[in-house]
Amino acid sequence: MEFDFSPKVKDLQKRVSDFMDAHIFPAEAEYAREMAENTAAGKRWTHLEVIERLKEKARAQELWNLFLPNDTAELAKKKGGGLTNMEYAPLAELMGRVPWASEVFNCSAPDTGNMETIARYGSDAHREEWLTPLLEGKIRSAFAMTEPAVASSDATNIETRIERQGDEYVINGRKWWISGAGDPRCKVFITMGKSDPEAPKHSQQSMVLVPAGTPGIKILRPLSVMGYDDAPHGHMEMVFENVRVPASSILLGEGRGFEIAQGRLGPGRIHHCMRLIGLAERALELMCRRASSRVAFGKTVASQTVTQERIAEARCRIDMARLLTFKAAWLMDVAGNKVAKTDIAMIKVVAPSMACQVIDWAMQVHGGGGMSDDFPLAYAYANARTLRFADGPDEVHRNAIAKWELGKYAADRTASAEPPVTRF
Structure with missing residues (x-):
């Protein structure tokens, strides 16, 4: 497994990161303001102009449909995308730092999974009617x-x-x-x-x-x-x-729905995890900045041992989750989604729980403000907590992981009726 990214991916990382800094983060206040105005006007379910404006900027910079895997890009007969899961992972992480940002790049759920589904399992007519306008961002x-x-x-x-x-x-x-x-x-x-x-x-x-x-x-x-x-x-x-x-x-045909669902949900699950790592990174950044500026009991919150322990633990957990995500993405690329199913299940258990914990610690450092919408943490927590259910709850994935793990030893059951000899 290669831990370095190609020049192509490094270039995309820089471009996406620069776009986030120049356009997404500065627009967070405008996003909140437009939502409040739409709510007051009884138009809460109207699309936001700030998103549509930023989409045009992303398209102009060719930061569009980056999620599109190689095989799907060929089926869709569209330029753009053509990345492996491993190549897309660091880009999705950057987008994930703001929950609504992925839509700006036409890389948001459920459209990404639906586009892949129509491309892989739909007819030419389906692709023409639905996939083309989805790829162009004209519909959802x-x-x-x-x-x-x-x-x-x-x-x-x-x-x-x-x-x-x-x-x-x-x-x-x-x-x-x-x-x-x-x-x-x-x-x-x-x-x-x-x-x-x-x-x-x-x-x-x-x-x-x-x-x-x-x-x-x-x-x-x-x-x-x-x-x-x-x-x-x-x-x-x-x-x-x-x-x-x-x-x-x-x-695809009658009776193929379960098969399609399995094919669709694998990539969708790991995309959620990629974005969650970015969300956790943002929470850790906010946590460190807030802890360094707040003073309690005569010293900064960052000086408190409990805060330092949580910051250190957050750093460890984020990096562990990222590496497990990279491993699952790499295995999907080299061996296919079916072979990578255990790794996908593992990261689907690990990433949401990790993000919930890191965001929770960040909220504590922010004090009462962490519970409000003055900071993005409460909304981030709600998003992360939801993903412990979406695309399969933790318990289902853990059961599957345990069954696959136990299956490794199934052949040993008849090998010997004697219990294993232990030294303790």
Whole structure:
């Protein structure tokens, strides 16, 4: 595993970093102000002009669609991107320092995963209708998988029905935590449901592309995350009531939904982790600056031993998470997502918990201000905490890791009935 980046990646790192310094960080106050103005005007779910303006700057500097893997870039027949997972990791980390920044580069979830899904599993017609405008940043999308009535961490539980009727599929079901569904620019839902409940367990599900304006789609409410509704992006609860789409809307074919979900969620999981490392780095930076300037009991907070211990521990945890992310990204590149599944699961457990802890320590150093929106830490914590659920909760990933680890020793069970000899 190579620990150094190519000149191409180093150049992109500098360009993204310079863009963050010149445009993203200075725009944080404007972002908050525009959100407040939209809320006061009853337009909370309207896209923000500050984001749209910055998108044009990013496109002009060719910092656009950087997430796009080599194979997907070829399928999309688009310039831009063409990076390996390992090459994209340090760029996503830089974007992750501000939660909304990745959208400026057209590298935000759920669009990135949806673009890869349509590119890999869609038809030429699907790519022309949906992938092209997504890559151009003209529309946004959502991934309708999670449901309120079942434990959706086990995708085979999903109850939404996708039934074939002649030349159409009819969709009925209830979904929630559908990220991006509140954005008025969301034009398509990649929707997962059961097309054949009698088929083998992992062949019951299918995925279809559903235009957002299709009759029968109802957005019920936005869901808040620790008090934040993430407008104008949002996480929505919604229903599909006798929603009809052409049979040609299916991705890959009936019974392939679980397969597609596995292919989509691997890269999505590691992208979240890449950005979380950047978020944790920002928190540590704010923590150090605040600790150095605040005085309590006659000396700076940075002089307190407990603060020094937390800063040191934060530095260690961030670097460990980064290295594990790099390893998973590298393995995805050289061996494929399936081979890298254990490493992806491990970083999905490690990175969100690490970020939550580092941000929590930073909030403590900020005192009461850390709990307010005067600083970005409370919102950062809510985002990081959410990602201990998104794309599979910690417990599911830990169970999978344990099963794979125990599987290494399965052959030893019949080798000997005697317990191993130990020296203690």
